[in-house]
Amino acid sequence: MTVSLGAPFELPPEDRASSPCTGYTRAHWEAAADGMLKAAWKWATPGGARLDLPGPPSHSGVRSDGLEGYARTFLAAGFRVAGAGGEDPNGLLERYADGLDAGTRTPGRDDAESWPLILDHHVQGQPMVESASVALGLRLTRPWLWDRLSHDVRDRAEHWLRGALRHVPAGNNWYLFPYTVAGFLESVGRGDAETARARERALELLESWYRGEGWYADGDGRAFDHYNGWALHLYPLLDAHLSGDAGESARHGARLREHLESFSLMFGGDGAPLHFGRSLTYRFAATAGVGLGAVTGHTPLTPGASRRVASGALRYFLDRGAVDDSGLLSLGWHGPHAATLQTYSGPASPYWASKAFVSLLAPAGHPLWSSPEEAAPSEGPDRVLSVPAAGFLLQSTRADGVVRLHNHGSDHVRPDERESAAEEDPLYARLAYSTVTGPTSAANTADNQLSVTVGGARSARRRIHPLGCGHGDGWGWAASWHLPVFPAGPTTVPGLRVESAVVARGHHELRLHRVLGAPDGARAELTGWATDPGGTVRSRLWGLHGWEAPEDVRAPQGTAFARWATVPRLAAEVTGTVVLAALASLTAGPEDDPEPADVVGRVTVAGDTVEVHWARDGARTRVTFGGAAVTVDHGPVGSFG
Structure with a gap:
């Protein structure tokens, strides 16, 4: 038996024994990912290279928005399949493999499938953002997708991805997009001086943006917000975790642990993240750092408290209409809300929420899922x-x-x-x-x-x-x-x-x-x-x-x-x-x-x-x-x- 809990797709029954605060378990996270992906794929182009979700386009245009739909949902699929040890009950990876093939045949061409080229951020920058999600999706699913592709498709994918290494990012967390692309290429034996320099440059800048207590400025100014968790901590620590680099994991992990000392207090007793900073339509992506801390062990929170924060935010939005009647994430906060958006927000932008599914990299027997939920920091004393x-x-x-x-x-x-x-x-x-x-x-x-x-x-x-x-x-x-x-x-x-x-x-x-x-x-x-x-x-x-x-x-x-x-x-x-x-x-x-x-x-x-x-x-x-x-x-x- 399944029941609907505030979402248009079906979720398992609540489990108040192991999750007394939210009722959510790992199975709820898998079901949420499956439901959102199923709804999004209804809007795929015939070749699967773009997911042209309905809604007003961003300032980057509909072709870039369609790539965004492919890339950001691929991130959710990557966490979902990798966390299940390659189990892919909905055949997601075959669709993403077909889309990769179709999108990289003639990049830059104005047709139904071709991906836009990656150019400088001030010219046509959005594809650089999406290249990181494509690269991370490929890295997470390598044994079941990348390793089974033809040499031609791999070469074409590499050629497109290298555009991120050869063009200028925006002067903030964007430098972690070529960093992530380079990390993937190196992980599949395609690294060189170009990938090494992209990673070196990103880490140089990241270090210059560190302000202490686990907090980075998002660039050279004083912008501190949710980008700390869903970008500035996520990309370098996840890269180190996936590569098995103990030294880099310890360095980046220590900073995430310190960050979570304060950031974990930024979720209300109802599960809501603080409504502060830009890109708030990413919603429960705010829990990405909490989930990654639990997966890697670099967190001050107990496993039960980590799950309480993460599941609390997921349920908060599902219960309040963030997913519309068709199963798509809307542009807004609870439901649609124009003032929450930026000019770069397009129909698929909310799917950066996929980063929250990093929690699924913890397998079913992991303490994150097997330990009972505990109170969140905001549920303790004043x-x-x-x-x-x-x-x-x-x-x-x-x-x-x-x-x-x-x-x-x-x-x-x-x-x-x-x-x-x-x-x-x-x-x-x-x-x-x-x-x-x-x-x-x-x-x-x-x-x-x-x-x-x-x-x-x-x-x-x-x-x-x-x-x-x-x-x-x-x-x-x-x-x-x-x-x-x-x-x-x-x-x-x-x-x-x-x-x-x-x-x-x-x-x-x-x-x-x-x-x-x-x-x-x-x-x-x-x-x-x-x-x-x-x-x-x-x-x-x-x-x-x-x-x-x-x-x-x-x-x-x-x-x-x-x-x-x-x-x-x-x-x-x-x-x-x-x-x-x-x-x-x-x-x-x-x-x-x-x-x-x-x-x-x-x-x-x-x-x-x-x-x-x-x-x-x-x-x-x-x-x-x-x-x-x-x-x-x-x-x-x-x-x-």
Whole structure:
């Protein structure tokens, strides 16, 4: 007997004995992969070289999108078959072998089957991304696919793949695509100086992007997001694991282990990953690092906790409509959601979610599947954790399972870009993100933002400069500054600067801001979390010092979690240097949030120092803005002068 669990394809019955949290077992993962692959292959070209899934094309065009459909589903098939020791009950590998043959006969030709050529990223770059999935799929299934191909098909496949080694990637995780192609070619005896240099160059850059604590910047800037797990850790460690290179496995594995110390807290009690950063339509690919850590043994999590996180995310999306009625992954978050996408998102883009199926490389008897599920990190005691390398402060509450990320270090601005009046990126520029809320669209009032309005023009937050972060027992803080830029008005205002700090305790956030150099007539605005006013997730924002009475403003385009949302907002007239204090909260539990007087007993502001007395336990927090740094002290009354 089989039952449907929120997906249009059939899954095995729940197993609450071994999986008390999710009900999912390894068989559910196999069934999910099979169901998604079956649905996608209905849209294959006659020769199987392209899977032209329905939907609006990306900016790369329909031919590239069709290759994307082949390559990304091949990745899922590779993990599925390799994890089963070559067992291929649905005949997937024969289809992919035929597609490889058809796609590489006349690359670049404008016909139904031929794959586009791999060129420089700024010319026609997307095929380089897909070459890594093709190469990895071939490497995973070598005994059952590559080794059975004719010499002619192998030569043609190599020729096409080498385009990734001979053209320029984008200046970020893209360098790991030729790295992965080169690793495959070397694994089948086709390595040379060209493959060696591609791998050497990628590792050189990867090392330069390492910022510590297991976190890489995605390129030369300060973009920290899910690409850490589904790209920057995945490709090098999986390569080392597949090649049996113990030295490289230990080096990359140690970094993944450290990364998971903080990243594993970025999944809510309902299984949701943090809605933060770009390419969120990849959804449960966010668990790729968790799964790979379990497969390779490089993880701080127990096998049961690893499965809880991975299966929790898979089920979260299957239960919420990420797969449409035909079995295809939609472009969005729960279901279709345009604001979640980027211009490079095409109909097959969501199938980078296939990376989550790396967990299937752990065979049935592996502890990942045989150990009982255990609680995820967010299901333990309330926790506040700082991540100085990325400038993050993580805040989780057990009562409602919500995880919040306070962003004081990650942006999407290249280091060679000057401060500009370009629109801010809602997926990076906001002060905070969570597992139950998403940012409002750029066309609506921005959530979680401190803006300054000058002459009718409202500022944006783009480049973020960290000022420090830290945590103690049950509390933590993070701070940063930014130069306000104005998309509709003068690019900048001379002398204008905003410094921001947050102190998190329980589900409350003390939000402090120092506005410097504000011209006469300027007005500051602070917004909180965007939520559905009729939903169970609640957002509150109270002024503690310097702010006027709060109001709720509408965000009609909603978020990835709410079709229509409201955002609490505070405002204040500011001139010169002004220090402002507010208290925010985001909850998803049944309890009513206490009034601010029951949380904060007294707030005093003296110059650039804010001191808060917490009502419930008498603790004090003192925050001093110092320009180049922020100093934070916290403890019981009398613990500091």
